[in-house]
Amino acid sequence: MTARIGVFDSGVGGITVLEALRKVCAGADFVYLGDTAHVPYGTKSPEQIRTLSVACAKQLVTRDIDALVVACNTASSWALEPIREAVGPSLPVIGVVEPGVRAALAALPRPEAPLLVLATRATVCSGAYPRAFEAEQPGVNQYLKEQACPLLVPMIEEGWTDHPILEATLKEYVGRYSGQPGVALLGCTHYPWIQSLFERAMPGWVVVNPALQVAREVAERLSLPKVENPETNASTLLPQGNIEWWFTDLDAVPQFAFDRLTPG
Amino acid sequence: MTARIGVFDSGVGGITVLEALRKVCAGADFVYLGDTAHVPYGTKSPEQIRTLSVACAKQLVTRDIDALVVACNTASSWALEPIREAVGPSLPVIGVVEPGVRAALAALPRPEAPLLVLATRATVCSGAYPRAFEAEQPGVNQYLKEQACPLLVPMIEEGWTDHPILEATLKEYVGRYSGQPGVALLGCTHYPWIQSLFERAMPGWVVVNPALQVAREVAERLSLPKVENPETNASTLLPQGNIEWWFTDLDAVPQFAFDRLTPG
Numbered sequence: 001m002t003a004r005i006g007v008f009d010s011g012v013g014g015i016t017v018l019e020a021l022r023k024v025c026a027g028a029d030f031v032y033l034g035d036t037a038h039v040p041y042g043t044k045s046p047e048q049i050r051t052l053s054v055a056c057a058k059q060l061v062t063r064d065i066d067a068l069v070v071a072c073n074t075a076s077s078w079a080l081e082p083i084r085e086a087v088g089p090s091l092p093v094i095g096v097v098e099p100g101v102r103a104a105l106a107a108l109p110r111p112e113a114p115l116l117v118l119a120t121r122a123t124v125c126s127g128a129y130p131r132a133f134e135a136e137q138p139g140v141n142q143y144l145k146e147q148a149c150p151l152l153v154p155m156i157e158e159g160w161t162d163h164p165i166l167e168a169t170l171k172e173y174v175g176r177y178s179g180q181p182g183v184a185l186l187g188c189t190h191y192p193w194i195q196s197l198f199e200r201a202m203p204g205w206v207v208v209n210p211a212l213q214v215a216r217e218v219a220e221r222l223s224l225p226k227v228e229n230p231e232t233n234a235s236t237l238l239p240q241g242n243i244e245w246w247f248t249d250l251d252a253v254p255q256f257a258f259d260r261l262t263p264g
Numbered sequence: 265m266t267a268r269i270g271v272f273d274s275g276v277g278g279i280t281v282l283e284a285l286r287k288v289c290a291g292a293d294f295v296y297l298g299d300t301a302h303v304p305y306g307t308k309s310p311e312q313i314r315t316l317s318v319a320c321a322k323q324l325v326t327r328d329i330d331a332l333v334v335a336c337n338t339a340s341s342w343a344l345e346p347i348r349e350a351v352g353p354s355l356p357v358i359g360v361v362e363p364g365v366r367a368a369l370a371a372l373p374r375p376e377a378p379l380l381v382l383a384t385r386a387t388v389c390s391g392a393y394p395r396a397f398e399a400e401q402p403g404v405n406q407y408l409k410e411q412a413c414p415l416l417v418p419m420i421e422e423g424w425t426d427h428p429i430l431e432a433t434l435k436e437y438v439g440r441y442s443g444q445p446g447v448a449l450l451g452c453t454h455y456p457w458i459q460s461l462f463e464r465a466m467p468g469w470v471v472v473n474p475a476l477q478v479a480r481e482v483a484e485r486l487s488l489p490k491v492e493n494p495e496t497n498a499s500t501l502l503p504q505g506n507i508e509w510w511f512t513d514l515d516a517v518p519q520f521a522f523d524r525l526t527p528g
Contacts (some may be wrong), residue, residue, distance in 0.1 A: 037312050038302065042423075045515030048301050154418045157307075164435065168429050251309030 002241070003028040003222050005194070006065035008056050008220040011039035012257035013153070013189030016070030017096065021069065022240045023230035025219045027240040031063045037249035039251035041074040042152060049122060053079035054086045056248075057093075058078065060263045064240025066084050067092040069110070069214065073100075074120050077128035092221045096189070100210030104185040105140070107206045109163055112180030114143050116205075118174070118198070122150040123187055125181045137195050143182070149173045149191075156190045157254040266505070267292040267486050272320050272328035275303035276521035277453030278335030281360065286477035286492035286504045289297070289483045289526035293505040295327045298457065303415060305338040306384025306452070313386060317343035318350045320512075321357075321512070327508070329355040331486055333478065336362075341392035356485045363481050365396040365475030368449040369404070371470045378407050378446030380469075381439070382462070385412040387451055403444050404482050407446070413437045413455075421455045421518040430458065434465045446468045 005025065007018050018032055035041075053075040053140030062067055068091055070083060076095030084093045104115060117129045124146045134141050152173075155166045174184070176242050186192055192209040199207050211229070219226040224236050235243045245261060247253055265503045269289065271282050282296055299305075302316050307433050317339040324332055332355055334340045340359030344352055350356045368379060383461060388410045398405050416437075419430045438448070445468030452457055456473040463471050476494070483490040509525060 038306075038307065043303075043516055043518075044301065048513050048516070081359045150422055151339045151415075151418055151424075154415055158414055160415075165429060165432050168432070172429065249312050250308055252312070254307075 001222055003066045004064060005030050005113045005218065006060035006063060006068045007032045007071050008068060008075065009071040009189060010035050010075060012253060014243055015257065016189050016192040017069065017071035017214055020215040021218060024212065024215035024227050026225045026226060026227050027241060031060060031065060031244045033246045037251070041072060041148065041164045042122045042153065044122060046078045049078040050082045053205040054069040054082050059088055061087050061091065066167050067094060067218060069218055071189055071210040073097065073189060074122045077126035077202045078125045083110050085152065088213050088252045093219050094214065095222060096129050096214050097132050099213040100185055100187060103128065103213035104183050105137055107183045112143060112150065112168050112174055114145065114180055115140065116177055116182065117144070117146045117187045118184060118191060119146065119187030124148045129187060132160070135154045135156050137231060147173055151152055153188065156193055157256065159256040161194055163180045167197060170197055174201050177202065183208055185210065198209050268328060269294050269482065270324035270327065270332045271296045271335050272303040272324055272332060272339065273335040273453060274299050274339060276517060279334065279521065279524050280453050280456040281335035281475045281478055282507070284479040285517055288476065288491050290477035290489045290491050291505060292488060294323060295329060295508045295510065296482045297324050297510045300511045300516040303360055303516070306386045306414065306417065308386060310342045313338060313342040314346045321461065322348040322521050324525055325351050325355065330494055331358060331482060332357045335452065336359065338386045339388045341390035341452050352455060354440070355521055356424030358478065358482050358485060360474055360478050361392050363402050363477040365393065365453060367474045367477035368447050368472050369401055371447045371472050373470065376407060378409065378444055380441055380446065380448045381408070381410045381447060381451045382413050382455060383410065385414050388412045393451060411437055417452065417454045420457055421520065423520040425458055431461060434461055435464060438465050441466065447472055449474065
């Protein structure tokens with residue numbers, strides 16, 4: 001039987017995670033729920049984030065899913081446990097924070113290299129990344145910094161992904177980390193859309209998109225046939241699973257996202 | 265008895281309207297409701313905007329108010345009639361669109377001067393400004409243009425009100441209107457905070473903040489003693505009314521707004 005994977009995001013950013021899931025989890029089908037009626041989560045209070053996330057998770061559970069991926073970093077940071085409590089122990093719930101931490105640590109060029117998490121303000125405030133890094137590799141937090149980049153999401157949603165104003169804003173956020181290079185973890189699902197701009201703004205840094213690691217862990221949890229190197233593997237040319245799209249406010253889906261609603 | 269005026273906004277932008285109300289409506293008290301749990305409205309669908317606005321209006325009505333000012337342009341554009349229906353005919357409900365239109369027309373240097381409304385995307389989509397201009401002065405719409413400026417609100421809320429990136433973004437939005445100068449109407453409550461930047465970006469244009477006109481019309485509707493020239497009149501030194509603050513998500517009130525919560 002075909003596996004059905006629910007993907008929850010606060011808006012359209014989770015499409016970057018969905019793209020990786022489709023490449024790695026061969027043959028699975030997907031139900032994507034974007035809470036566009038309440039986006040952005042990144043500027044909301046923990047209480048609001050939890051209430052909204054649990055409501056969305058409960059909606060997704062009604063669609064007969066075999067696993068729930070919380071693609072939104074803000075929701076993963078604040079609401080993973082409340083979601084798990086709400087959906088019950090039989091449904092695997094996978095967030096993006098822990099897989100992202102594992103991907104970042106795997107990319108470290110040397111043990112004492114700087115680690116930088118780029119995220120929304122709410123994610124940074126949550127402390128979820130430092131907790132997860134410390135749990136995964138005790139002591140590593142001495143090399144860890146976090147940077148909130150609140151204007152990047154509105155600019156990306158405006159379609160300014162190759163605009164000099166976005167580049168200038170990026171420089172404002174990450175310019176100060178120009179010393180010793182290390183690993184920068186994209187802790188917000190929108191950021192992979194401008195990964196090349198991060199790489200240009202942070203010469204020498206390894207910029208990590210956690211989506212592939214998330215997808216690998218989902219495939220493992222569901223014991224799905226897993227495409228190991230989706231970027232180069234010919235099996236990505238096989239037919240990929242169906243996607244059911246679901247938005248709490250369809251009119252609020254930004255124009256640029258429509259072009260990405262059928263990722264290749 | 266002291267008049268109590270309810271001021272509804274999607275977030276903190278309505279503080280610019282509240283400031284004018286306190287200057288003009290001598291002696292009134294205020295209840296300000298900012299729907300920070302659901303901000304921004306400017307990227308939402310009409311249905312969402314109406315549902316949220318009506319819910320907030322109903323909350324404000326429970327606070328024993330004598331008039332309801334819908335300070336948010338997006339809510340005024342889409343939800344004024346639903347709000348009026350919800351609160352009933354005995355409570356005056358005053359939006360910002362019609363007063364803004366009257367203020368813009370009063371500022372016209374000559375009848376055929378260009379008119380430009382600067383607003384959120386949802387406000388522009390609503391067509392509320394063209395309708396109001398046409399109702400107020402038939403035929404004037406041939407001189408009217410509207411420009412959505414979606415990135416200004418997040419930048420202002422980020423506290424970048426004197427940042428070169430905000431100036432560059434502003435130029436991106438209004439640079440094309442550099443020909444014959446006319447009247448630019450600030451159709452979003454955040455924009456008065458950067459009025460001087462608009463004036464610098466649009467040389468020769470009259471930049472109109474509708475808040476004073478809104479306040480004058482509220483004073484008239486409630487037959488309140490009205491301070492005619494609040495900017496110069498000594499009576500502004502008199503004690504001003506109390507403000508009750510109310511936010512649907514207090515944690516989501518941006519830092520910069522806290523400095524403005526007790527306007528002078």
